[in-house]
Amino acid sequence: MSTVTTDGAIEQLAGRAEGEAGAEAGGGAPLRTPLREVWRIGRIRMGVELRQLTRNSSLLIYTFALPVVMLLLFGTIFRGRIDGTSATYQQVYATGMIGMCVINGGLQNLAYAVAIERHTKALKRLRTTPMPAASYFLGKVASVLAATAAQVAVMLLVGVTVMGLKLPADAGRWFTFAWVLVLGATACSLLGIGMSSLIRSEQGSAIVWLPIMVLQFVSGVFIVFSSLPSAVQQIGALFPVKWLCQGMRSVFLPEDFKYSEPAQGWEHGRLALVLVGWCVIGLLLCLRTFSWRGRDDG
Amino acid sequence: MTTALRARGLRKTYGDAAALDGVDLDVATGEIFALLGPNGAGKSTAVEILEGLRDRDGGEVCVLGTDPALADYRWRARIGVVLQEARDFTMLRVGEAVRQFGAYYPAHRDPDEVIAAVGLTDQTRTLTSRLSGGQRRRLDVALGIVGDPELLFLDEPTTGFDPAARRRFWELIRSLRTAGTTVLLTTHYLDEAEALADRVGVLAGGRLVEVAAPDKLGGRDQAQAVVAWEQDGKRREQTTTEPTRLIAELAARFRGEIPGLSVVRPSLEDIYLDLIGSDQEGER
Numbered sequence: 258m259s260t261v262t263t264d265g266a267i268e269q270l271a272g273r274a275e276g277e278a279g280a281e282a283g284g285g286a287p288l289r290t291p292l293r294e295v296w297r298i299g300r301i302r303m304g305v306e307l308r309q310l311t312r313n314s315s316l317l318i319y320t321f322a323l324p325v326v327m328l329l330l331f332g333t334i335f336r337g338r339i340d341g342t343s344a345t346y347q348q349v350y351a352t353g354m355i356g357m358c359v360i361n362g363g364l365q366n367l368a369y370a371v372a373i374e375r376h377t378k379a380l381k382r383l384r385t386t387p388m389p390a391a392s393y394f395l396g397k398v399a400s401v402l403a404a405t406a407a408q409v410a411v412m413l414l415v416g417v418t419v420m421g422l423k424l425p426a427d428a429g430r431w432f433t434f435a436w437v438l439v440l441g442a443t444a445c446s447l448l449g450i451g452m453s454s455l456i457r458s459e460q461g462s463a464i465v466w467l468p469i470m471v472l473q474f475v476s477g478v479f480i481v482f483s484s485l486p487s488a489v490q491q492i493g494a495l496f497p498v499k500w501l502c503q504g505m506r507s508v509f510l511p512e513d514f515k516y517s518e519p520a521q522g523w524e525h526g527r528l529a530l531v532l533v534g535w536c537v538i539g540l541l542l543c544l545r546t547f548s549w550r551g552r553d554d555g
Numbered sequence: 556m557t558t559a560l561r562a563r564g565l566r567k568t569y570g571d572a573a574a575l576d577g578v579d580l581d582v583a584t585g586e587i588f589a590l591l592g593p594n595g596a597g598k599s600t601a602v603e604i605l606e607g608l609r610d611r612d613g614g615e616v617c618v619l620g621t622d623p624a625l626a627d628y629r630w631r632a633r634i635g636v637v638l639q640e641a642r643d644f645t646m647l648r649v650g651e652a653v654r655q656f657g658a659y660y661p662a663h664r665d666p667d668e669v670i671a672a673v674g675l676t677d678q679t680r681t682l683t684s685r686l687s688g689g690q691r692r693r694l695d696v697a698l699g700i701v702g703d704p705e706l707l708f709l710d711e712p713t714t715g716f717d718p719a720a721r722r723r724f725w726e727l728i729r730s731l732r733t734a735g736t737t738v739l740l741t742t743h744y745l746d747e748a749e750a751l752a753d754r755v756g757v758l759a760g761g762r763l764v765e766v767a768a769p770d771k772l773g774g775r776d777q778a779q780a781v782v783a784w785e786q787d788g789k790r791r792e793q794t795t796t797e798p799t800r801l802i803a804e805l806a807a808r809f810r811g812e813i814p815g816l817s818v819v820r821p822s823l824e825d826i827y828l829d830l831i832g833s834d835q836e837g838e839r
Contacts, residue, residue, distance in 0.1 A: 287627035294628070294661075301658045309646040377641030385636035386702065387628035388659040428676060550608070 304395025351416035365446025400529035437504030447539025566613035576761035592758035635704030660702035
């Protein structure tokens with residue numbers, strides 16, 4: 258059989274081996290995969306992840322239809338202006354559903370996807386190859402970003418056409434939209450990978466979606482946050498979902514709505530801090546709990 | 556003879572139970588070595604330690620010059636692993652899966668040639684979830700060899716194969732050996748070990764109770780033979796260490812053809828069952 262060499266990786270391997278291993282006693286110390294290899298294989302994983310995503314038709318229908326159906330239901334049941342603001346219930350629900358897309362795309366789907374790959378021993382098989390762990394996570398991040406972006410686009414379309422959502426006219430609000438989305442999706446992805454260890458079988462996903470459902474209620478995804486009891490608001494404020502939705506409200510709702518927020522303002526600084534904090538917690542959770550092998554496998 | 560794989564005093568315990576209780580193992584470069592043993596004998600534990608998938612509790616291990624517990628991507632690029640039965644990557648087509656895995660390795664075989672070698676060319680565009688059990692197993696092998704490994708681990712590779720598929724699979728493994736690949740194989744099928752392996756090791760009760768060529772295992776080549784024939788309408792049997800002399804006597808007695816003659820030495824299965832049986836008694 259013939260041998261194919263992948264864009265100069267060999268001489269890179271050889272070069273790095275001499276440079277780094279020489280410093281360690283015996284020359285046999287394990288090396289980190291060079292960043293170029295991580296990126297090269299990461300790109301391959303991204304392609305694989307996106308292909309798997311588009312072929313999973315039942316998951317696609319569920320993830321795209323659920324927020325649309327919920328938004329249309331809420332928009333039909335709750336109408337009119339919210340007291341003391343110029344915003345409508347429909348607009349508030351549209352921002353809440355955008356938050357839900359980020360949560361579902363990152364946290365819920367990723368927790369499930371990683372758990373399935375652990376259960377089917379896909380992870381164990383990958384572990385036997387030179388594929389670096391970082392490349393695997395790059396692929397997962399790409400699939401989350403793609404799925405989330407597509408869902409959010411659908412939500413914006415439905416929001417604008419049916420729910421009276423107004424797209425922001427100024428660049429500042431779009432900038433806020435971008436960083437809230439990226440930070441929120443990153444935090445949810447890392448937490449999702451961390452939580453995947455809780456799912457022990459292909460049927461065990463309830464352990465993840467049930468708490469997420471509760472979290473969405475106390476975070477003002479389904480109910481206007483300011484109308485929640487203050488004790489519930491304080492619980493919700495500990496978690497990233499409340500802040501994610503608040504960020505989305507700051508982008509899409511009229512400016513006067515900020516006076517009905519708990520702090521009478523959008524709190525962008527604190528919002529960014531909380532989301533970054535949850536990214537760090539998620540990362541630590543991943544590093545501590547991630548395993549290539551399932552519990553039923555030794 | 557260089558050594559591809561060497562283990563000394565390999566130990567692994569789960570709770571109070573010792574899965575591996577001091578295993579010494581050597582596999583020479585270019586050799587096909589079969590690890591036999593009953594379920595729960597520690598085969599998979601041993602193989603997964605050697606593959607770098609599992610930590611050990613004691614002993615020394617050196618695989619391709621490296622301790623698998625400290626191995627990095629360069630070492631993983633030199634081994635190929637076919638795990639026990641798997642149902643992963645169901646959303647990918649055969650060609651996509653093999654190309655994906657090939658691309659993880661700095662130097663890899665041509666994916667189409669690998670697919671042809673395992674006989675899946677007609678299924679290149681088939682989703683892996685639509686493959687039959689035997690086809691799926693051949694895909695597993697393709698994913699294990701696409702990285703052009705120096706050392707290939709095969710954990711029960713032919714479970715669920717029909718006899719013809721197993722013959723073809725054996726041919727594939729022999730062709731890999733011809734190309735210089737070292738193979739460590741675990742199997743439940745003794746005919747598979749006999750057909751493929753240069754040497755077999757029998758693992759029982761966490762210990763390697765015997766290592767030998769398949770035709771010499773357990774003193775098989777020196778074991779007593781049972782010579783049977785028919786005389787006066789009755790079947791006669793005699794156990795002997797000198798079957799040739801007995802047959803010459805019989806030939807003289809019958810003045811030619813001996814009716815119903817058979818010479819039976821213990822099969823590999825007889826020897827194997829004897830080895831693991833005696834070991835289990837020794838444990839008690």
